[in-house]
Amino acid sequence: MKQNKVLLIGWDAADWKIIWPLIAKGEMPALKKLMSKGVYGNISTMNPPYSPMLWSSVATGKTPDKHGVLGFVEVMPQLKGIRPVTANSRKVRAIWNILHYKGYKSNLVGWWPSFPAEPINGVVVSDKFQKVHKNPKKKNPIQKGTIHPESLVKSLQDLRMFPHEVTAAHILPCIPKASEINQEKDIRLQSFAKILAENASVHATSTNLMRNTEWDFMAVYYDLIDHFCHTFMKFHPPKLKEVPLNLYEIYKDAVVSAYKIQDMMLERTMQLVDDDTTIIVMSDHGFESGHRRILKMPKYPAAPALEHRQFGIFVAAGPNIKQNEKIYGLGLIDIAPTILNMFDLPVGEDMDGKVALDIFKQPKEPKYIDSWENVKGDFGQHKKIVESDVLDNEQTMQQLVDLGYIEKPDENLEIAILKTKCDLKHNLARVYLGKKDYEHSKLLLLELINTKFPKYQESDFKTKNAENLIKQGFKAGDSVIDTIPFYIDLLSISLNENNFDKAQLYLEKLKALDKKYEVTTFISQAKILVGKRKPHDALKLLEVAKDRKANAEVWLQIGIIYRRLSHFEKAKEAFQNAINIEVDRAKPHQALAETLIRLGDYETAAEHALTAIELVKYFPEAHYTLGEALEKLGDLENAKIAYDTAISLKPKKHHRAEKAKENIEDKVFNPIEVRDKSKFKYQKDQIVIVSGLPRSGTSVMMQMLQKGGIEVLIDYNRKPDQSNPKGYYEYDPVMALHKDNSWLGKAQNKSLKVVAPLLKYLSPKYRYKVIFMNRDLSEVVKSQQKMIGKNPDVLPIHLFEAYNKHLRQVEVWKNKEPSIELVYINYKDVLDNTEDVVEKVTSFIGVDMKKEAMVECVDKSLYRNKS
Amino acid sequence: MGNKVSLQNKNQVYEVTVEGSLGLLAYGDIGLRAWRKVKQSHKQHNDKNETK
Numbered sequence: 015m016k017q018n019k020v021l022l023i024g025w026d027a028a029d030w031k032i033i034w035p036l037i038a039k040g041e042m043p044a045l046k047k048l049m050s051k052g053v054y055g056n057i058s059t060m061n062p063p064y065s066p067m068l069w070s071s072v073a074t075g076k077t078p079d080k081h082g083v084l085g086f087v088e089v090m091p092q093l094k095g096i097r098p099v100t101a102n103s104r105k106v107r108a109i110w111n112i113l114h115y116k117g118y119k120s121n122l123v124g125w126w127p128s129f130p131a132e133p134i135n136g137v138v139v140s141d142k143f144q145k146v147h148k149n150p151k152k153k154n155p156i157q158k159g160t161i162h163p164e165s166l167v168k169s170l171q172d173l174r175m176f177p178h179e180v181t182a183a184h185i186l187p188c189i190p191k192a193s194e195i196n197q198e199k200d201i202r203l204q205s206f207a208k209i210l211a212e213n214a215s216v217h218a219t220s221t222n223l224m225r226n227t228e229w230d231f232m233a234v235y236y237d238l239i240d241h242f243c244h245t246f247m248k249f250h251p252p253k254l255k256e257v258p259l260n261l262y263e264i265y266k267d268a269v270v271s272a273y274k275i276q277d278m279m280l281e282r283t284m285q286l287v288d289d290d291t292t293i294i295v296m297s298d299h300g301f302e303s304g305h306r307r308i309l310k311m312p313k314y315p316a317a318p319a320l321e322h323r324q325f326g327i328f329v330a331a332g333p334n335i336k337q338n339e340k341i342y343g344l345g346l347i348d349i350a351p352t353i354l355n356m357f358d359l360p361v362g363e364d365m366d367g368k369v370a371l372d373i374f375k376q377p378k379e380p381k382y383i384d385s386w387e388n389v390k391g392d393f394g395q396h397k398k399i400v401e402s403d404v405l406d407n408e409q410t411m412q413q414l415v416d417l418g419y420i421e422k423p424d425e426n427l428e429i430a431i432l433k434t435k436c437d438l439k440h441n442l443a444r445v446y447l448g449k450k451d452y453e454h455s456k457l458l459l460l461e462l463i464n465t466k467f468p469k470y471q472e473s474d475f476k477t478k479n480a481e482n483l484i485k486q487g488f489k490a491g492d493s494v495i496d497t498i499p500f501y502i503d504l505l506s507i508s509l510n511e512n513n514f515d516k517a518q519l520y521l522e523k524l525k526a527l528d529k530k531y532e533v534t535t536f537i538s539q540a541k542i543l544v545g546k547r548k549p550h551d552a553l554k555l556l557e558v559a560k561d562r563k564a565n566a567e568v569w570l571q572i573g574i575i576y577r578r579l580s581h582f583e584k585a586k587e588a589f590q591n592a593i594n595i596e597v598d599r600a601k602p603h604q605a606l607a608e609t610l611i612r613l614g615d616y617e618t619a620a621e622h623a624l625t626a627i628e629l630v631k632y633f634p635e636a637h638y639t640l641g642e643a644l645e646k647l648g649d650l651e652n653a654k655i656a657y658d659t660a661i662s663l664k665p666k667k668h669h670r671a672e673k674a675k676e677n678i679e680d681k682v683f684n685p686i687e688v689r690d691k692s693k694f695k696y697q698k699d700q701i702v703i704v705s706g707l708p709r710s711g712t713s714v715m716m717q718m719l720q721k722g723g724i725e726v727l728i729d730y731n732r733k734p735d736q737s738n739p740k741g742y743y744e745y746d747p748v749m750a751l752h753k754d755n756s757w758l759g760k761a762q763n764k765s766l767k768v769v770a771p772l773l774k775y776l777s778p779k780y781r782y783k784v785i786f787m788n789r790d791l792s793e794v795v796k797s798q799q800k801m802i803g804k805n806p807d808v809l810p811i812h813l814f815e816a817y818n819k820h821l822r823q824v825e826v827w828k829n830k831e832p833s834i835e836l837v838y839i840n841y842k843d844v845l846d847n848t849e850d851v852v853e854k855v856t857s858f859i860g861v862d863m864k865k866e867a868m869v870e871c872v873d874k875s876l877y878r879n880k881s
Numbered sequence: 882m883g884n885k886v887s888l889q890n891k892n893q894v895y896e897v898t899v900e901g902s903l904g905l906l907a908y909g910d911i912g913l914r915a916w917r918k919v920k921q922s923h924k925q926h927n928d929k930n931e932t933k
Contacts, residue, residue, distance in 0.1 A: 172917070173910055183900035214906040214913065221909025278907035285890070286909075 018333070019291040020356055022233040022349070023283065024072070024125075025276055026065055027240035028327045029300035030056070036273055044281035045329065048293060052331025053373045055341040057348075058630050059299035061448035062441060063322040066099045068298035068346055069126050069235060073108040075350030075365035077445060079454075081106045083127065084441040086420050087411070089434050096423055096434045098410045099127045101140070107386050107393050109350045110134050110231065114394030116359060118230040121223045124216040125235045130159030134394030137223055138162040139170065141235070144215035145410050148208055150178040173218040177207035184210060188271035191264045202265065205245045205416065210275075213238040217279045224286040231353070236279070242272035243301040247321070248309055256309050269303070292332025292356060298346060299326050306596075325598065325629070334375050341372050343631015355380050362386045421486055425479035429468070429494050436462060436495050443503060452507045459500045459507070467495040498527050505538055512753070514545035540571055547752065549575045566596035570605065577609050580823050585609045600629040604636040611642055612826055619643040634660040638671045642830075645678060654678045669778040674832035690837040691828055696860030697781040697835075701758065702765035704743075705773055705824075706787030707817050709797035711841035712767050714872060715785055715855075716743035718844075721871040722856065722863035725764045740873070743767050751775040770820045778833050783859055786824065789841035791817055848872050888915055899923045 036042045037049075059068060060077065070083035078084055082105035087096050104127070110120040111134065119136040122128055124144060131138035139161050146154045154174070161167050185192045185206065195203055213236050220234040248257055249265035280295065287293065300323030302308070308321055328344050334356075347367030354361050355369040360381035371377040383389070414420045424430040439458055446455035472490045474483065488494075501524050508517035521538055536559035543552035553575050559568045573588030589606035596602070603626035610619035623640035626633060641656030657678065660671035702724060704715045717740055720726045732742040747757050748768050755777045762780065776782060795813050799805065828836045837858045844851050848869045856863045888895040888908065895904050897915045905912035 173913060175906070175913060179901075181900045183898070183902050184906070187903055210906070217906065218910040218913045221911070225910070275903055275907060278904065279909075282890075282907055282909050 017290045018356070019229065019287065020231050020332075020353055021283070021287055021291055021293045022072075022231070022353070023280070023293065023295045024069060024233070024235040025239050025295060025297045025327070026069075026126075026235070026237045027243050027299060027301040027322070028273070028276070028295075028297035029303065029323060030325070030327055031300065031303050031323075032269065032273055033327065036270065036277075041270075041274055042277040044277045044284060045295065048280070048284065048295060048329050048331045050338050052293075052329060052335045052337065053339045053341045054327070054329045055344060056325040056629065057296055057328040057344040057346060058325055058632070059322065060346060060445075062444045063299045064441070065237075065240065065298055066126050067441070067445075070104055070108075071346050071366075072296075072298065072349045073110075073125065073233070074104070074106050075109075075347050075354075075362065075367040076106055077347065077366045077449060079442060079445045079449070080364070080366070084438045084445070085434075086414050087423075087434055088438070089431055093431055095427060096411075096430055098414065100129050101127050101132065102130070102396075103127065107395070109353055110136070110138075110233070111393040111395055112354065112359065112386050113231050113357065115389070115391050116357070118357065119228055121220075121227060121229045121232040123220040123223065123232075123234045124237075125233055126237070130396065131162035132394055132396060133162055136229055136231075137166060137227060139216075139219045139223070142410075143170075143219065144174060144212040145413075146174055146176055146211070146215075147409060148177045148204065150176065170219055170222065173215060173222060175211040175214040175218065177204070177211045180207035180210055188268050188275075189265060190267065194260070194264055202245055205241075206268070208413070209238060209241040209245070213275075213279075217282075221282060221286060224283070230357070234283075236276060238276055239269075239272045239297070240301070242269055243303075243321070247301060247303060247307055250303055250307075254307060254309065290333055292330065292335060294349070295327070295329045296349065297326035299323060330373055335373055336375050341370070342628045344370055345632060351380070422482045424494075425477065425482070426474075432467070433495065440499060440503075443500075447503055447507065450510070452511055455503065456507055459504050462495075462500045463497050463504070465495075467493045469493055498524065501527065509538065509541045509545070512545055514542045517542050517545070537567055537571055540575070544575055544578070549579055564591070564595070566592040566599060566602065569595065570602050573602070573605055573609070577605070577612075580612075580819070580826060582609050582612045586613065598629055600626040600633055600636060603629070604633065604639055607636070607639045607643060611639070611646060612830070616643045616646040620647065632663055634663040634671065637663065638674070641671065641674060645674070650678050669780075670832055673778065673781065677832050690835075690858075692783075692835040692837055692858050694857050694860060697783070699762040700781045700783050700859075701761040701763075702859055703773070703776070703782050703784040704765060704767045704787065705770050705784055706789070706841075707770055707791075707794050707820065709794050709801065710787040710789040711839075711844055712769075712787050713738050713740065713743050714841075714844060715787055715839065716765060716767055717741075717871050718852070718855070718868040719765045719859075721867040722852075722865065723867075724859070724861075724863065727761045727764045727766045748772065770824055773824060774827050776831075776834075778831065780833060782834050784828070784834060784836040785855060785858070786836055786838050787841055787844075788838050793841075844872060845874050888912065 033042060033045065037046045060071060064085060066086055067078040067083050070081045071077060074081045083099060083103045086099055088099045088103050090097055110122055111132070113120050114134040117135070120134055121136050122138045124139065124141050126141050128138060129140035129142040131140045140159070142157060142160045156167050156171050161170060182192070185203070189203070189206065192203060197203055216234065216236055220232070223229070224232065246265050246268035248254065249262050250269045251266055253259070253262045253266075284293065302321045302323055326346075328341070345367060347365070348370045349367065351361040351365050351367045352370045352373070355378055358378060360383040361369060362385045363382050364385040364387070369380040371380070411423065415422045424433060439462060443455045443458035443462070446452070446458070470483065470488055470490055470492050474480070475490055501520050505517055505520040505524065508514070508520055517538065521535065521542065525535065536555055540552040540555045543549070543555065553572065556568055556572045556575070560572065569588050569592035573585045573592065576582070576585035576588055586606060586609050589602050589609060592599070592602035593606065603622045607619040607622035607626065610616070610622065620640060620643035623636050623643055626636035627640060630636070637656045637660035641653045641660065644653035644656060654675055657671045657675035661675065702719060704712050704719065706712045716726055716728075726743060727745050728743050729745050730741070731746050732744050734741045744767055747754070748766065751768065751772045752775045755775055758777050758780055768776070770786075773784070791814055794817065828834055835858070837854060839851055839855065852865050852868045855868075856865060888897055888905070888911065890908065895902070895908060895912065897905060897919045899920055901916045905916050
């Protein structure tokens with residue numbers, strides 16, 4: 015018998031939320047046993063969470079833009095039609111191809127997609143095998159390409175179970191009141207039989223191969239839980255008020271029964287392997303089972319899609335797997351690299367996932383190779399695209415429609431192909447969006463909205479296709495391609511890119527295209543308002559949304575706005591509300607942690623940051639927040655680890671974490687009592703910022719720096735006047751810093767004037783030395799009143815309040831931003847103790863400066879407007 | 882129902898009846914084939930009785 019085998023079992027859509035209560039009641043003993051022998055935890059899915067894409071990512075370690083499987087269906091060669099997605103769509107090598115190249119034997123059963131079966135060492139029983147006609151009178155030959163090697167067709171073909179074989183003995187344990195079903199109107203029992211029969215076929219085949227073949231790696235995929243969930247989840251307890259009581263009573267145990275059946279199958283599977291085998295049981299996403307269940311699919315799904323929850327399950331046990339430990343932060347793309355590592359094989363640098371070293375008792379240092387795609391040799395792939403002559407996909411297509419995965423294909427072949435092509439392009443755009451590759455995503459989406467599509471004619475509604483079209487919401491004159499989903503994604507990208515004018519345009523377009531586009535409008539509109547610096551208007555809007563239907567996203571956005579306004583108590587409350595509604599979402603935990611740091615509750619902050627990381631490991635912001643909390647708690651060592659992790663997580667460079675880590679290293683190796691948050695040493699390519707409230711002496715400080723030898727970044731657009739006879743030392747782009755801060759690199763090793771309210775828009779990419787000018791507030795206000803021609807003796811109270819707030823915000827901002835060092839300079843001291851100020855400023859900046867020239871340039875005669 | 886067969890697996894015994902069971906399906910290929918065998922022999926038995 016072979017040693018150190020790996021068995022990968024896929025349970026599509028399995029979710030801990032259903033599993034935990036079953037384990038507690040002893041109703042999933044096999045999984046419980048596996049967990050106690052190994053590790054378990056969440057595994058996060060990807061966007062869009064469509065199973066063929068996800069399972070292909072599991073098999074390749076790559077995101078769908080690389081592996082090429084982009085949906086449930088594909089266009090047939092020579093545009094003959096559309097069909098369920100096949101392995102032909104996969105452009106890269108799967109784990110079994112790599113193992114083949116290395117001489118290992120793999121068995122593959124039911125993997126989605128795996129038809130046509132690839133010619134690898136071992137056996138492939140593709141996902142076409144279990145798909146049979148529900149009509150017992152129809153013939154079900156095993157099509158060419160269904161099984162590799164073909165010689166096994168004879169010995170395996172009787173292992174297909176047929177829906178018509180399902181009996182009361184199978185149905186009643188799952189649906190005890192099945193006799194009450196009116197089968198003429200309710201076809202769910204037929205779905206039950208089909209799903210159960212298909213999964214029994216997969217299981218019978220896999221157990222057969224486990225017993226009768228030699229293998230090193232085996233992967234088996236079951237869709238039992240997913241398909242039961244799509245069919246019966248609406249009847250799962252607690253009863254939803256919209257669900258009729260009689261149907262609830264009939265079907266309420268169906269979902270749980272799928273988990274129990276799957277567990278019984280696992281028990282048998284575990285009996286068929288030895289202790290040297292590592293078993294992995296995992297799902298590709300979870301499934302909504304609580305109040306967010308969807309009874310009627312909305313036309314335009316919001317990402318991440320609907321009933322599929324962000325987290326699937328992961329359980330692994332084997333000779334080198336830790337025992338009874340919870341593990342965190344796994345992603346689907348980590349599975350292939352982790353299995354390669356188990357076989358001591360190098361991981362492709364072009365794989366998006368990482369080896370999950372945390373699961374191993376004795377982790378092996380991962381080895382790397384540029385790409386497995388560049389290696390020449392036999393990888394057990396098809397030499398050319400294999401097409402079966404007979405493509406009877408009608409049943410499978412219908413099942414995809416029944417499960418709500420695809421819309422019923424258009425009767426008009428040309429239109430059906432066009433729709434499929436657009437869907438696949440859109441899915442690819444969504445993959446890029448999920449990877450934050452906005453440029454590629456935008457290119458595809460713009461292409462989609464700029465294409466002129468044909469329109470439905472009156473005549474189309476007189477064909478047998480009419481019912482289907484009406485069901486999908488089409489009417490004569492409508493474009494055959496609905497562009498609304500493309501605009502939704504373009505809106506989302508514009509918001510992510512802080513392009514609020516564009517976002518507003520897309521939002522208006524959406525409102526014009528669909529009057530019912532209300533729910534998402536609130537959040538998007540609020541984000542636009544915040545972006546346009548109207549946070550109070552955004553809050554008002556979200557309050558309305560909250561009162562209509564409070565959900566976690568609305569509370570999250572409310573919290574974000576309060577945090578931005580420095581109303582930390584209110585922000586805390588909002589984030590807590592978001593968590594109460596949706597406890598297993600990482601973002602509100604991270605946001606709450608960040609807020610708690612501002613409120614000085616570092617311990618609870620660290621706890622929430624950790625929870626966010628437990629939920630999603632690839633969340634740099636959460637690691638950064640954890641680092642910040644730990645740093646405040648004095649745990650510098652672990653804070654550094656947290657910052658390191660934030661830095662190491664791709665795809666975006668985490669500048670804040672880099673600076674924070676450097677600060678900690680400085681603290682550890684060179685502990686200095688810092689005053690004014692400064693290290694009093696030159697930082698490479700630093701930018702010297704002179705800031706303060708308007709009329710607080712910022713211009714004079716700029717002059718001093720210029721005279722001292724620091725180059726100033728100014729444009730001379732604002733001419734000297736009576737209020738500032740020596741000039742304003744301003745640079746126009748600063749005024750639009752909140753929209754565009756990409757130019758800041760120009761200010762490196764120079765000084766730049768930035769008014770206090772704009773400081774928070776400085777990019778964390780650079781190091782800053784901020785000289786913040788303080789001046790008696792009544793003097794500031796008086797000087798401003800005079801400047802704008804108002805009575806300087808009338809001091810508006812609201813201005814005092816506003817300025818005080820700005821100063822408080824600068825305090826918070828300064829402490830929060832690791833790239834910032836800041837000293838306060840009193841304007842009065844500039845005039846009265848100029849030498850001391852020059853001393854402080856020059857040591858703060860950390861370079862040699864012409865101190866005498868700096869002192870000389872201060873013109874005390876300009877000190878007017880004394881209070 | 883006639884033609885009852887038992888399948889023994891470690892400490893578990895599966896009663897193989899014509900109706901079948903979820904346990905048999907979970908038992909995999911052996912369970913499925915054992916069930917089909919029982920169904921087949923039950924059918925043959927019935928067919929024989931009908932022709933008598």
